[in-house]
Amino acid sequence: MKVYVVGGAVRDRLLGRPVADRDWVVVGESADSMLAAGFRPVGKDFPVFLHPKTQEEYALARTERKVGRGYHGFTFHAAPDVTLEEDLARRDLTINAMAEDEHGDVTDPFGGQQDLAAGVLRHVSMAFAEDPVRILRVARFAARYGFSVAPETMALMRSMVESGEADALVPERIWQEVAKGLMEDAPSRMFIVLRECGALARALPEVDALFGVPQRADYHPEIDTGDHVMRVLDYCAAMNAPLPVRFAALMHDLGKALTPKDVLPRHIGHEGRGKAPIVTLCERIRAPADCRDLALITAQSHTLIHRAAELRPDTLLKLFRDCDALRRPERFQMMLDACLADARGRLHFEACDYPQAAWLAEALAAARAVDAGAIAKACATPQDIPKAVDAARVAALAGYKQAHPLAPRP
Incomplete structure (x- = not known):
């Protein structure tokens, strides 16, 4: 044998x-x-x-x-x-x-x-063009090894996209390859290669739409939203973040592709606009629920996280409730990690201070430390319990803010 x-x-x-x-x-x-x-x-x-x-x-x-x-x-x-x-x-x-x-x-x-x-990724034969999954694999290997794609292989991949062969990619395989690519050392390389051959617009059009969308130059010196998201992804890889955090990083600014031109480049309201494309994308490629849910709360709340110092105690409590942080602090921490990567995934801001993450984690701990059971026993009627518990949590957050002031974001 x-x-x-x-x-x-x-x-x-x-x-x-x-x-x-x-x-x-x-x-x-x-x-x-x-x-x-x-x-x-x-x-x-x-x-x-x-x-x-x-x-x-x-x-x-x-x-x-x-x-x-x-x-x-x-x-x-x-x-x-x-x-x-x-x-x-x-x-x-x-x-x-x-x-x-x-x-x-x-x-x-x-x-x-x-x-x-x-350091070259080169196809073996023209049979390469018979399997569209190979486009995704080439992009993933580029992310893993940092290799370049041979010009003739890139040309072949473009022809596969133009002929419609890439449209035959099944959702499960798209998610499988994207998930693997996100976990590589330089995940941005996967999406850059896919975009270069045209496959990103077919497989993940919501992500492809971010490239060429301008942002405020004072806060985003890299200006291009697609460039920014790629930097955020690579920072997630540098901090060895788990898959849900990396996926949330990829999704967090999808709403910027839908911002009306009259509010560009500030992207007012992009947080809420990101929900629909995230849901659509996740349903199409059948992304797992933990990745989808973290992506949704990150897209919705990341700007509030950045502005933590400006939030009143009652707004902080609403933020925690909207993110289900009181019940799921571990997921809230993953969102904070994604927000840290968002802040540092900017040109010249790679090492910027980001005290918001630790500050909010401690604020959440203060809110969760409130003894809801003891408060419930002290209430005259069951109807009084929710308001009493909320009031105690708001008071705890007010005390935390006073004892641990956080400087506003510059």
Whole structure:
């Protein structure tokens, strides 16, 4: 049995990066011979087997043929006569089309090692154009490795968008790739590559609409809203923020693309205008509820967070209630992290002070420290309880503000 490690495991080992998972290809075998060797079948679309001891997946070498649109529009042929080179030829990028045998010898028929050294993402063959998910993968790899996209590959990706092939992307795959890209070291690179080939306008038109939208130069020296959001994303990555925070950062200014021209570039009211595009986008790509909900409260409340020093005690309590912070302080903290990234995701403001985050976290703790149970027992009727509890929380917030004054935002 000829067995090879293929794809990402070879790529990452050559780059000196940790190898998390290994994909195996078996050459010269059939489904019957794999079963006879003790492997257990698990593949639905093509023959994949679990190793009897390690439980790792082993796939028979195969070729594929395009028969329909989209990710599922392929038929596969796996047989003992399919060569390793034929199997590698169906892969997306040269850096993913390498194999390594048990002795550590690398088979590299398409120059993957050369492209690794040059930091280039290059398609293996014109078969790349048959699968629109590959556009998303190229953009994600650009975010992970900081590699450039070969001019001929970018041109091919543009033609896929123009031909409508990219319109066949299914929502689950868009979310899967976007979520992975958001968690890379430089997530902005994914969206920049998608925008360059035209795919961002097809997959995430709400985000694409932010580019070219001007902002106040005194507060946003970078001026362009799309540029700002990309900077916020990369700051989230630098602080190792979890996925919901990064997604909220991506979504927080969507309302700026809908601001009437008569209030540009101040974007008065953009917070509320962001709700509809966030809901639409999340429904379309089926983003998980935790990401959607954090994005919504961040879009709605981020400017109030920035202006925390100006808020009266009763307004602070309303903010906490609108964000469900009294019940879910951990989510409120994630929103504060997104707001910190928003403040520092501006040209020349990357290291600015942002005391609002810690101040609001402490203010929330003061409000939550109010003993609602004791207040309820002291009330004459149940109807009096909500007002009494609110009054105690407002008093606690007033005391906190007085003891811990916060300077207004410059």
